[in-house]
Amino acid sequence: MRPPIQNISIRFLVLALGLLALSGCSRIDLAYRNLELLLPWYVQSYVELTDRQSALMRTRVKELKRWHCADELPVYAAWVRHVSEDLTQGTTVEQLEARYKEFQAALDRLYTQAAPHLAELLSSASAEQAEAVIASLEKRDEKFRTSWVELSRPELEAKYAEWMGKHLERWLGPLTEAQRQQVNAWSRSLVPTARQTLAYRQRWREALAQALRSGDRPEPLRRQLETLLSHPALLEPPSRAQDMTANRTRTWHLLMEVAATMTAEQRETLRQRTDALSQTLERMSCGQQRSRADAAPPSSG
Numbered sequence: 001m002r003p004p005i006q007n008i009s010i011r012f013l014v015l016a017l018g019l020l021a022l023s024g025c026s027r028i029d030l031a032y033r034n035l036e037l038l039l040p041w042y043v044q045s046y047v048e049l050t051d052r053q054s055a056l057m058r059t060r061v062k063e064l065k066r067w068h069c070a071d072e073l074p075v076y077a078a079w080v081r082h083v084s085e086d087l088t089q090g091t092t093v094e095q096l097e098a099r100y101k102e103f104q105a106a107l108d109r110l111y112t113q114a115a116p117h118l119a120e121l122l123s124s125a126s127a128e129q130a131e132a133v134i135a136s137l138e139k140r141d142e143k144f145r146t147s148w149v150e151l152s153r154p155e156l157e158a159k160y161a162e163w164m165g166k167h168l169e170r171w172l173g174p175l176t177e178a179q180r181q182q183v184n185a186w187s188r189s190l191v192p193t194a195r196q197t198l199a200y201r202q203r204w205r206e207a208l209a210q211a212l213r214s215g216d217r218p219e220p221l222r223r224q225l226e227t228l229l230s231h232p233a234l235l236e237p238p239s240r241a242q243d244m245t246a247n248r249t250r251t252w253h254l255l256m257e258v259a260a261t262m263t264a265e266q267r268e269t270l271r272q273r274t275d276a277l278s279q280t281l282e283r284m285s286c287g288q289q290r291s292r293a294d295a296a297p298p299s300s301g
Contacts, residue, residue, distance in 0.1 A: 029284050032069075036061040046136040047129050064114055069286040072106060077281035079103065084274035087259045088267055096252040115230035122212075122229075123222040130212040137205045141198060148194035156194075160187035168258060171273050172266040179258050186254040190247050196240035203235045204228070
């Protein structure tokens, strides 16, 4: 039997390091500092870890955070400033899509950094631990099915509108009635992708299960897992990618409409909240600091 798994947390790790810092959470600095303590607690919901495994996981997270807080957080801070400027000064669909690609590139860098280490650790999973991980992913996908796939079209539209309204108000404060109507129109225009997303997630999970159950020697298995972890989009159906792109374009148009109708109070709220987030990210940065010009992502204008 292979030795127990050391770390199975690629998805949470990427989300925690990449998205936590851009979420607008008021205590992201506290969560980020304590990620190596939070991560083992989270992973216990997927598979039982020994004290030794938890300690090794904390070591891995610390190593990744050293790179991330030095090289990536300054980029995130600049990205937040640039998006705020785009929305307050006027923007285009092309500029917003470019900002999205910058964000996606940051996630891709994180996948690339984390995947080799996590694939090596995941390849050491015992049969029991591997099955526990797959079972947990199945439960996660079943929850996604009931939360999104099985909804009627009116229920989906209401959920889309509620989600977007909540996130816009996080940055702008209360929306005007006209802006709420813009959000409702946007929700009605979206192409539902939940069924395709579920099929994509199931395909990825099945590929992971097949790899873990293959009985391959550690090195071939590690390479296969690294590909799955660092390039999950390789399994994405082309139709889903097309629909997601179309929905993003609809979303960029919504953001442009909302930005054009922002009140003076909303503009000030956006400035204050993005400034606060950008400053927090800069304070969280560590190691060799880069200048603001060096940290700025490539121009999209």
